[in-house]
């Protein structure tokens with residue numbers, strides 16, 4: 001039995017708009033599956049339907065063997081959920097919050113206390129557990145929310161953009177925790193806008209755009225589909241259109257991004273010398289020129305004609321990580 005089984009799932013928010021426009025997917029027990037897609041793609045709407053927080057307007061879904069519409073209580077008992085915008089009471093301490101979750105799941109007091117201790121240790125918040133959540137950094141809140149979603153030892157864990165906006169250190173801490181949980185047997189469904197998160201963490205990736213899954217496979221297989229290395233060029237002098245004309249002799253030009261011109265070069269680094277000579281002859285001076293291997297963004301471009309917006313944005317590193 002798959003951990004998650006989705007058939008033609010749909011969610012309309014108005015007569016002419018489907019936020020989720022008929023998706024099919026299966027996640028095997030023990031897998032980490034990532035939904036990779038830009039803002040507005042339908043990731044949260046899907047997670048809300050799979051976690052019984054929102055009713056589908058079409059299709060069906062089973063989680064841990066239970067139907068999300070007909071057996072919502074059984075689904076909720078089997079899953080943990082950490083939402084994109086976790087509503088954590090700032091006046092409660094981390095420990096109180098986890099113990100309240102334990103109570104909500106009907107776990108006896110002594111056992112709830114034990115699990116709160118274990119979970120706080122797991123996510124590195126033992127000391128901070130005595131402090132009010134309002135004093136936590138973004139990374140600490142995410143770790144606490146993750147811990148509290150685990151209090152009833154769920155078989156399937158849903159994480160909606162677990163690391164969006166976090167600094168790299170906090171992000172890595174979450175990744176390690178997700179990997180550890182998965183090694184212990186938890187199935188994970190996560191959503192992300194970050195290429196490397198999907199690439200590094202997921203066994204399989206579904207690329208979602210405008211409510212549809214446009215590609216789905218292992219990260220390696222997805223990148224192999226688009227195949228070709230590409231050359232990225234930033235100009236110092238000369239016109240972009242002139243440069244694109246020259247590049248077009250060496251391969252198919254790709255849509256430019258943030259002033260960087262791109263062209264597919266099947267032969268990879270071997271294309272560098274002839275391209276540089278040709279640009280030189282055309283009076284074009286480059287500031288930088290690189291050959292890069294395909295990424296999941298290339299898969300997104302191949303499927304949608306657009307870049308995964310914000311895909312290569314650096315996460316917010318300005319966040320001050322409060323001392324623990």
Ligand SMILES: Nc1ncnc2c1ncn2[C@@H]1O[C@H](COP(=O)(O)OP(=O)(O)O)[C@@H](O)[C@H]1O
Pocket residue numbers: 013019037038039040041042043044045046
């Ligand atoms: N409650 C709602 N009412 C109307 N439109 C919504 C609602 N929730 C989401 N949407 C729309 O559905 C689309 C998908 O949203 P969402 O699932 O939140 O995307 P993502 O999580 O991938 O950013 C967006 O166009 C969003 O504006």
Ligand SMILES: [Mg+2]
Pocket residue numbers: 043044045084160161
């Ligand atoms: Mg979302």
